[in-house]
Amino acid sequence: SQQGEEDPQALSIQEGENATMNCSYKTSINNLQWYRQNSGRGLVHLILIRSNEREKHSGRLRVTLDTSKKSSSLLITASRAADTASYFCATVSGGGNKLTFGTGTQLKVEL
């Protein structure tokens, strides 16, 4: 599988600070998606960026994609305690419809 790598594995910041998570993958993709998972719960779709896009915004989220480096980053600005969760990137490749998830980043935002 081409499971992506995410770094850092864990990130602890203070409320109000920005959080940046990185995702690297191995093969060419159709699109890359970011998901959030609260502890012991299902996943929530955050944002999707297509392979021909370089940057996308959604509220306090900013995603970049560099297909030449096979990497993406997720920036959460002005973080809140409620942002505490695990964040996963997932890629879709070829003609298929399957998601391949990265290893995830555990974000903790402290008051």
Add this chain to the structure above:
Amino acid sequence: GAVVSQHPSWVICKSGTSVKIECRSLDFQATTMFWYRQFPKQSLMLMATSNEGSKATYEQGVEKDKFLINHASLTLSTLTVTSAHPEDSSFYICSVQTRDLIYNEQFFGPGTRLTVL
């Protein structure tokens, strides 16, 4: 987006018993559903793709006779863990896919935590 439910949310069973987990798409007719397994502090690993009206497609290394999948309708898929053992203890999550296949967005259920004693 689609609303997806799973039942039960958690289950504890004895080794050797079978457990059935349901995944329902509440407001969307899902021709495709996916089943994932997630071990503690790890990522999601795709187990199988469930297609309505046809046999599921299993990922390499997943025993199809152990993890039985039935996608009998456009709103329900079931995963049955047969003869469960402690190593099957995990968090099982299903997802449904939108018809917008260009983007392949998936909507996830809340998950089912299985503990096998």
